[in-house]
Amino acid sequence: MADRGTVIWAPDPFKTDGGNPRPWLVVSGERMPYPDEETIAVAFTTQSHHVGSFAVPSEAWVRGEPGQQSYVLP
16 A cells, blocks of 8 residues: 555546546555555645645655645545
C-alpha cells in the first residue's frame, strides 16, 4: 500500500464512466488497522469553493506540482 503523504492516482468516485482518474493524498499510516491492506486518502481539487477544503502550499510538493493552487477535501 502507499505510504502516508504519497499522492496516488485512482478512479474518481464522482464520475460514473471511470475514465477520469484524480490525485489522492494518502493520510492513513501504520497505526491504522490493516495498514498493508487498506489505505485512507483525501481527494485533490483545484476548486476552493468546497466547505472545509485545505490549500496545499507550493513548498509541500516534492515533485510534480500541478501548476495551479490545489486543495484537499476532508
